[in-house]
Amino acid sequence: CLCPSPAMAREYFTHKGVLFPCLDFSPENLSYVENEFQVQDDDVFNITYPKSGTSWMREILSLIRSDGDPGWVRSVVNWDRVPWVESRPGLEATLKYPTPRLLCSHLPIQLFPKSLQRSKAKIIYTLRCPKDVLVSLYHFSKLLRYFRDPGSLDSFLEDFLSGNVVYGSWFDHVTGWMGLKGNENFFSITYEELQQDLQGSVQRICHFLGKELSEEQVAAVVENASFQSMKGNKMSNFSQLPDEYMDHQKGELLRKGICGDWRNHLSEAQSQRFDTVYQERICDCWGQDPVIP
Numbered sequence: 001c002l003c004p005s006p007a008m009a010r011e012y013f014t015h016k017g018v019l020f021p022c023l024d025f026s027p028e029n030l031s032y033v034e035n036e037f038q039v040q041d042d043d044v045f046n047i048t049y050p051k052s053g054t055s056w057m058r059e060i061l062s063l064i065r066s067d068g069d070p071g072w073v074r075s076v077v078n079w080d081r082v083p084w085v086e087s088r089p090g091l092e093a094t095l096k097y098p099t100p101r102l103l104c105s106h107l108p109i110q111l112f113p114k115s116l117q118r119s120k121a122k123i124i125y126t127l128r129c130p131k132d133v134l135v136s137l138y139h140f141s142k143l144l145r146y147f148r149d150p151g152s153l154d155s156f157l158e159d160f161l162s163g164n165v166v167y168g169s170w171f172d173h174v175t176g177w178m179g180l181k182g183n184e185n186f187f188s189i190t191y192e193e194l195q196q197d198l199q200g201s202v203q204r205i206c207h208f209l210g211k212e213l214s215e216e217q218v219a220a221v222v223e224n225a226s227f228q229s230m231k232g233n234k235m236s237n238f239s240q241l242p243d244e245y246m247d248h249q250k251g252e253l254l255r256k257g258i259c260g261d262w263r264n265h266l267s268e269a270q271s272q273r274f275d276t277v278y279q280e281r282i283c284d285c286w287g288q289d290p291v292i293p
């Protein structure tokens with residue numbers, strides 16, 4: 001798909017049952033990433049379902065790598081510091097990235113590079129309360145020019161619950177990746193834990209990465225990865241994203257940055273509808289609740 005016009009830019013295609021935008025994605029690229037991309041032992045992957053704290057974790061990992069020194073996060077845009085593996089420009093940046101690489105992906109596990117299985121690469125999987133993911137994604141979809149208009153919240157809720165959204169079902173994503181829990185190279189954390197205790201979360205991430213930082217360095221990571229710091233940093237807040245990708249007049253990536261904003265948006269009926277599907281797809285099949293507070 002060449003997506004020559006702005007109208008075409010809102011087109012989607014389905015790859016192995018998962019929806020992707022035409023702009024910057026193609027079935028050929030996704031097949032290459034799945035079957036030929038070589039994961040390296042010293043790669044660190046920031047993996048999330050969209051709107052679960054991807055940019056936040058990108059910032060935390062960048063700052064940990066630079067020992068809390070904010071020079072890197074203030075001088076290089078986040079998609080070059082921690083590129084997307086699966087998008088066309090992201091893959092180009094990934095292939096040029098000197099090792100050890102910090103990489104980012106929203107891919108569901110079944111589309112992730114197969115070479116992961118043979119590697120010692122580290123995976124950090126960040127989850128977020130899915131009702132907040134839904135609300136965040138609903139708003140963000142209105143800003144991205146290459147996403148379809150989400151329509152009413154009611155119809156978007158149904159699309160979200162059935163996986164008829166970019167990157168597919170939240171439920172499949174979470175159950176797929178969380179299946180790696182217990183693997184020594186897999187670490188999961190929630191957006192809510194980051195909110196509750198960023199310092200403790202940074203220390204846990206450092207421990208997982210085998211990285212030692214002093215107390216001052218951890219404090220610098222926490223300070224520079226705060227919502228306010230990131231919102232004011234043009235290298236982290238997506239304000240550098242070209243206008244053809246995002247309508248900057250309509251809103252920002254760093255919208256509210258809170259837990260439980262869904263309560264301000266979902267009606268009682270919408271919330272109950274969500275709970276019914278959540279119960280079936282997560283609680284009943286998992287026997288536990290990984291995220292919903």
Ligand code: A3P
Nearest residue numbers: 051052053054055056136226227254255256257
């Ligand atoms: P809201 O839309 O609820 O505000 P992603 O990076 O995966 O696209 O997720 C974006 C969401 O993470 C947005 O949520 C954004 O505000 C929030 N976010 C980004 N950086 C954050 C930070 N430092 N602290 C808290 N929330 C942050």
